Amino acid sequence: MNALTKDLMKLTAIAEEDGNKNECYRQRLHLMPPVGWLNDPNGLCQFKGIYHAFFQYSPFDAEGGVKMWGHYTSQDMIEWEYQGVTLYPDQPFDCSGVYSGCAFIEGGEMYLYYTGNVKLEDREDYDYINSGREANTVLVTSPDGMHFSRKKLLMRNSDYPSDLTLHVRDPKVWKESGTYYMLQGARTKDDAGQALIFRSEDKINWQLDSRVETEEKFGYMWECPDYFEVDGVKVFSASVQGLEGEEWKDRNVYQSGYFLVDGDIHGKYSLSDYRLWDYGFDYYAPQSFETEDGRRVQIGWMGMPDCEEYSNRTTDDGWQHCFTFPREVFVKDGIIRQRPIREVEEIKILSEETENYLETKKYTVYEAVIFNIQKDQFRAVLSDELVIEYKNKRLVIEFINNRNNKVSCGRRVRYADMNTVTDVRILADESSVEVFVNDGEYVFSTRYYPEEPGIRIEAEGALIQVYELNISR
Structure with missing residues (x-):
């Protein structure tokens, strides 16, 4: 442990101890930072029976700053325990931030791959894109998920293709047919977004294998790429920056x-149209x-970078942002869908049940489930401020x-836009709402800051159930 690491540990401990203790709008279901700022989920995995997020x-500023990796563990993805900071920006190759990455589990070992960010802002040619930065691929390992090896630098920008800018980041690793593969998001010098696929025989030495790209330019940067198969369907996921035009204006x-990937992502393939994970x-x-147990679980950042349109009240209390509640990704009728993890059923207490109409002001953390909606007649109002409504073939x-x-x-x-609405699930926490429509075919997530609790639901012919969620956090 070097002197910088020790200093960062002390400063983080002070920030967490002295952080604003105002509990207003602190979440009970969703993971939040102890203090300061949270953004991307990293290193998600289940390792020797324990979930790691x-x-x-x-920790020093609710508006952001130099990034490190905080660490939560859980036995059920419901109750989480904060384990402190795992990775600090304490080396020359990650001194401007421990950026996003993944966990890969094999042979009783946890492998954490991440991007070490370096900003050389004192250079005269620093322009954020093509000069004055470094994006380094770094590895640490752990035998138990709690104690970690020294950092090992695997790749620098000079190891990536020459037609790319310095924006190459967010490794995601998997194994296929005895070979290891790593995705990295990238931005070309022509401002086109794409992903790189590297391959390795030993998880240490990596060579460029192929690229994932669209026939026509689609945004200028693809962040946080992911690739997996679920129920026999191949899925390539990316957070895309720079989409323009009528389709994206709202x-x-x-x-x-x-x-959706048709073919071999390492060779000949085609990509479907791009579909949003979440419309909120x-x-x-x-x-x-x-x-x-074989489920595909996804967690997102319930926030938005570079957003000037809206903000969060919690910054006044010294913290900002949270994760989404963990979701199972599955396929039904050939469609990718999402639903809250099944573990939520263990903490649900049926509080009210009726048909057609329900109104209550009793709960702040709950799930409302509306089945068998008739004639597309659905409207819900939360805290007299947030309306969820289906009208004119559009869920708003x-x-x-x-x-x-x-x-x-x-x-x-x-x-x-959707042709019909048949069922809705509303998962509400102290300052967030996640809405799952038509068995999770469409999802909407938002933060909100209600002055008082309450929900009013109108749904013709439907069975309406409200469950209070029993969680101690």
Whole structure:
């Protein structure tokens, strides 16, 4: 442990001890930073029966700053325990931040791959894109998920193709037919987004294998790439920056979505149209992993980078952002879908059940489930401010009333077009809502800051159930 590491450990401990203890809008279901800033989920895995969720963490400032990896563990993905900081920016190859990466499990060992970020802002030619930066691929290992090896530098920008800018990052590793593969998101010098695939025989030495790209330019940067198969369907996921045009004008500043892959992603393949993982306000940089019982689970950052449209009230209390609740990704009728992990069923207490109409102001952390909606008649209003409604073949989430902008903090409207609505699940926490429509075919996530609890649901012919969620955190 070098002197810089020791200093960062001391400063982090002070920040966490002295952090604002105001519990207003602190989540109970969703992972948050102890203090300061949280963004991308990293290193998600289940290792020797324990779930691990690392996260981009800036404990010194709720508006962000130099990133390190915080660390949570859990036995059920419901109750989580904070384990402190695992990776500090303490080496020349990651001194400007321990950026995003993944976990790969093999042979009783955890391998953490990440991007070591370096900003050489004192150079006269520093331009953020083509000069004055470094994006280094780094590895650490662990036999138990708690104690970690020294960092090993694997690749620098000089090891990546020469037609790329310095924006190459966010490794995701998997094994296929005895060979190891690594995805990295990239931006070309022609400002086209793509992903690189590297291969290795030993998890240490990597060579370029191929690229994943669209026939026509699709954004200028693909961040946090992911590749997996679920129920026999091949999925390539990427968070895309720089999408323009009519299709994206009512969306977020950056998008997170996926392509279905037809063929061999290492060779001849085609990509489907790009579809969003989430149509709400707050969703970016999702990462997935396979549980030991074979499920594909995904967690995203319930936030948005470079967003000037809206903000969060919690910055006044010294913290900002959270993760989405873990979701199972599955296929039904040939469609990729998402649902809250099944472990949530263990903490549900059926509190109210009725048909057609329900109104209550009793709960702040709950799940509302609406089945068998007839004639597409559905409307829900949360805390008299957030409307979720199906009308004119469009599911809309919209903030209304909005007293002094306190509830939405600038959020207004998001939507997705669909032919019908048959069922809706609403997962509400102290300051967030996740909405799953038509058995998870469409999902909407948003932060919100209600002045008082309450939900009102109108759904013709439907069975409406509200479950209070019993969790101690």
